Amino acid sequence: MPTPIPQPPGVPLLGNIFDIDPSNTWTSLQKLWEKYGEIFKITVLGQQIVFVASVALCEELCDEKRFRKFVGGPIVEIRHAVHASLFTAYEEEPIWGVHHRILAPLFTPTAVTQCFTEVRNCASELVTKWRGLSGNSTVSAIGELNRLDLETTTLCFYGRKLNGLTGPEPPMIKAMDGATSEAIKRPTRPRFLNWLLYQSKFDRSSKAMRQYAAECVQYRKTNPTDRKDMLYTMMNAKDPETGQSLNDQQIIDEIVTMPIGSSTAPCVISSAIYYLLKKNPGCIATAREEIDSVIGDGEFTHDHLEKLPYCAGIVRESLRLSAAAPGFNIEPLPNTQGPVLIGGGKYQVPAKQTMIIVLHGVNRDPAVFEEPEAFRPERMMGDAFEKLPEGAKKWFGNGKRVCYGRHYAWMWNMIIIVTLLKDVDFEMADPSYQLKQDGWFNLRPVDFNVKVKPRAK
Numbered sequence: 001m002p003t004p005i006p007q008p009p010g011v012p013l014l015g016n017i018f019d020i021d022p023s024n025t026w027t028s029l030q031k032l033w034e035k036y037g038e039i040f041k042i043t044v045l046g047q048q049i050v051f052v053a054s055v056a057l058c059e060e061l062c063d064e065k066r067f068r069k070f071v072g073g074p075i076v077e078i079r080h081a082v083h084a085s086l087f088t089a090y091e092e093e094p095i096w097g098v099h100h101r102i103l104a105p106l107f108t109p110t111a112v113t114q115c116f117t118e119v120r121n122c123a124s125e126l127v128t129k130w131r132g133l134s135g136n137s138t139v140s141a142i143g144e145l146n147r148l149d150l151e152t153t154t155l156c157f158y159g160r161k162l163n164g165l166t167g168p169e170p171p172m173i174k175a176m177d178g179a180t181s182e183a184i185k186r187p188t189r190p191r192f193l194n195w196l197l198y199q200s201k202f203d204r205s206s207k208a209m210r211q212y213a214a215e216c217v218q219y220r221k222t223n224p225t226d227r228k229d230m231l232y233t234m235m236n237a238k239d240p241e242t243g244q245s246l247n248d249q250q251i252i253d254e255i256v257t258m259p260i261g262s263s264t265a266p267c268v269i270s271s272a273i274y275y276l277l278k279k280n281p282g283c284i285a286t287a288r289e290e291i292d293s294v295i296g297d298g299e300f301t302h303d304h305l306e307k308l309p310y311c312a313g314i315v316r317e318s319l320r321l322s323a324a325a326p327g328f329n330i331e332p333l334p335n336t337q338g339p340v341l342i343g344g345g346k347y348q349v350p351a352k353q354t355m356i357i358v359l360h361g362v363n364r365d366p367a368v369f370e371e372p373e374a375f376r377p378e379r380m381m382g383d384a385f386e387k388l389p390e391g392a393k394k395w396f397g398n399g400k401r402v403c404y405g406r407h408y409a410w411m412w413n414m415i416i417i418v419t420l421l422k423d424v425d426f427e428m429a430d431p432s433y434q435l436k437q438d439g440w441f442n443l444r445p446v447d448f449n450v451k452v453k454p455r456a457k
């Protein structure tokens, strides 16, 4: 007999609606994980959702012979803004393959190296901005890194310098926040309420994001260049399999999709700053020894990245603890007959069951990580990292629908953490601050402010 999957009691008709705070869904799920552990379920508006939060179950659900990405809930809602894009296309939509094949050559580990210099220079620009601040100024870690992320994404992929590190925040950042927050909340409300009370706000955010994309295209048209970047590829390349190219609407869809995807990276680095300062300040000294011996006072180049294993450990440990991309959706393959057994037959779910992998729990599985809350870059280095089960390394998702930008994201995270540790001294504005997270498609530290000054050598 399978073990029943635990569920909070809920209320008649509305189910578990009060167990989930729609303004902080992922934190609510973290609380349920603390109570129920590796698996639990809820019912919202008559729909049952199963959550999985152990390494073994995560690994099992990543078996593509049995399961696949479920495009539903908030992912379907954000199609309002980006239609069938790489992130939002249904499994059966052939257009996913067309977009994937057209853009794939730009996202290989080798191809992303062409972005190195632009990312590094933008990071230096941020350090220069901070140098100009007076001694006691504080900055919002996520606020500054969000700006840096949009600046680098827009420059590397679309060849346009936003100059958004200073001055008013670029409107795209607020628009992404507005559209993704609404996409998360909509599945928890009756449709007529969405339409009556929230549609115009959702429309405004979507329009503002598409406006950003249209300006990138317009900028390229009025500033011809021989850059062979992502925008060039979107506008000119053909799918090698079908010969199709992207139309104007599809180009805008993907231009909007990439900054939404990349906005997870600043969540990782702002979390890394928190973990380094709060949990393990000794790591900063160790990382600096590594950086100083490898880069010294010379120019930071791409070749250095693979010689910085401790810094790589910091990034991976931050990906693990922050669960910056908080989860991903899975369903049994459509031809699945009868109920599905998981966990070696311990649990049973229906053949058409939405399941969500909660990475906060997976990444803290005590069966895999000793003292899971400790921040230890060493466990993410060399053999120790290689020996971790695959289910413990799913921060970029899985299989066919794994993160499209993961090689770029990895490089971005490495460049930024190395630059910041190399050149900046951080101090928590409030030393008693304890991590609070919120977010929509990703999780970021809230109200986390730091004092920044040039590194004292």
Ligand code: HEM
Pocket (backbone or CB within 6 Å): 069, 086, 087, 088, 257, 258, 259, 261, 262, 263, 264, 265, 268, 324, 325, 327, 328, 329, 394, 395, 396, 397, 398, 400, 401, 402, 403, 404, 405, 406, 408, 409, 410, 413
């Ligand atoms: C540290 C940074 C990042 C993390 C942790 C991350 C994580 C993830 C995860 C977990 C997924 C799977 C979502 C799902 O199954 O529905 C995903 C998908 C995706 N990511 Fe990322 N991501 C990051 C950065 C980026 C960047 C920089 C880009 C673009 C430049 C990007 C673009 C995408 C796209 C397009 C998809 C959809 C892939 C598909 O469904 O075919 N991501 N990402």
